[in-house]
Amino acid sequence: MLVVRSTHVTEPMLANTSLSLIVRAGAGVNTIDVNAASRRGIYVSNCPGKNSIAVAELTFALILALDRRIAENVTDLRAGKWNKKEYSKARGLFGRTLGILGYGNIGREVTRRAQAFGMRVVVWSRRFQEPSDPGSGIPDPGVTVVHSPEAVAEQADILSVHLALAADTRDFVGESLLKHLKPGSYVVNTSRAEVVDHTALANAVRNRGIRAALDVFAGEPASSTGEFSDPLLALPGVIGTHHIGASTEQAQEAIAAEAARIVRVYKETGKVPNVVNLATTTPATHVLVVRHRDRPGVLAHVFDHLRAGNLNVQETENIVFEGAEAAIARINLDGKPPAELLQTIARGNADILNLYLVKI
Numbered sequence: 001m002l003v004v005r006s007t008h009v010t011e012p013m014l015a016n017t018s019l020s021l022i023v024r025a026g027a028g029v030n031t032i033d034v035n036a037a038s039r040r041g042i043y044v045s046n047c048p049g050k051n052s053i054a055v056a057e058l059t060f061a062l063i064l065a066l067d068r069r070i071a072e073n074v075t076d077l078r079a080g081k082w083n084k085k086e087y088s089k090a091r092g093l094f095g096r097t098l099g100i101l102g103y104g105n106i107g108r109e110v111t112r113r114a115q116a117f118g119m120r121v122v123v124w125s126r127r128f129q130e131p132s133d134p135g136s137g138i139p140d141p142g143v144t145v146v147h148s149p150e151a152v153a154e155q156a157d158i159l160s161v162h163l164a165l166a167a168d169t170r171d172f173v174g175e176s177l178l179k180h181l182k183p184g185s186y187v188v189n190t191s192r193a194e195v196v197d198h199t200a201l202a203n204a205v206r207n208r209g210i211r212a213a214l215d216v217f218a219g220e221p222a223s224s225t226g227e228f229s230d231p232l233l234a235l236p237g238v239i240g241t242h243h244i245g246a247s248t249e250q251a252q253e254a255i256a257a258e259a260a261r262i263v264r265v266y267k268e269t270g271k272v273p274n275v276v277n278l279a280t281t282t283p284a285t286h287v288l289v290v291r292h293r294d295r296p297g298v299l300a301h302v303f304d305h306l307r308a309g310n311l312n313v314q315e316t317e318n319i320v321f322e323g324a325e326a327a328i329a330r331i332n333l334d335g336k337p338p339a340e341l342l343q344t345i346a347r348g349n350a351d352i353l354n355l356y357l358v359k360i
Helices: 034-039 052-068 070-078 105-116 149-155 198-208 249-269 298-308 339-347
Strands: 002-004 021-024 043-045 097-101 120-124 143-145 158-161 186-189 211-214 238-240 286-293 313-320 326-333 352-359
Touching: 021 249, 034 043, 052 070, 052 105, 052 158, 052 186, 052 211, 052 238, 052 249, 097 105, 097 149, 105 120, 120 149, 198 211, 286 298, 298 313, 298 326, 298 339, 298 352, 339 352
Parallel strands: 002 021, 021 043, 097 120, 097 158, 120 143, 158 186, 186 211, 211 238
Antiparallel strands: 286 326, 286 352, 313 326
């Protein structure tokens, strides 16, 4: 088992290893080569939701810092400059519209804080577009769900980004989305640097008066300290923090406890909480249901004949009835067994009580 925080887990690291579980002590798994782990049958798990409050707190700190220009205030004070006239110019948050892209645990926590400040909240998230999720169309009270990211941008005074990094979210907040923001709007990103097109954001800052607050950057140092520069931070109206969204004592303690729980459950039961790399669909086309006496060799007999018939088992479960006299096995197959093969299986072991085939 391997538990990692910021360490990148690459395919070469997984070669020739007996590793069976990787736990990411955090929510995102973009630092782990999940595909390589899946090819080697290695579980990848994470600790979702444990840092949500911490990230939401920093998000709102950045929103307030943009509106009240706190970073600029401090810089001038340290330089011996008093400029109350300039820094008295703030819009205020009450009655403003906060647009949120991505509505997972962090988006929800940001919403709670925005509503406490008297803000209107407009949200776009894929979870509200998924008919397969029976609860997907039910937002939290007081939240307006819109049909597209562009609709969020058009209404937002402040756009806060809370999207997971995936192939289809890379550069998600780009020129085509930013152009829908009102001039002078705020953009806050505490998710992943790659979700925002920084070139497009820089152009919006220069040309449309957009102000931005970022906790994540491209090319961050691999270690916790080091030299760092980013062209965005040289622009007036852009502030940043050191990728510290999840870094509170409360969040770290919660994440550590969850990582320990995942390891303990895996050791005790063989099951992995929060696993992220199990297939949601397989090539299975049929389910072979076998009702049998709970005796040694029954399933081995079934599997031997399936192998001889060149049928691959995609998934299987064997449920034992009370008293441990009988059980029922459900075996997902990547093809349809011929009737003759089913007859051979049924007649070849006296402990098979019944079997039948279900098309998926």
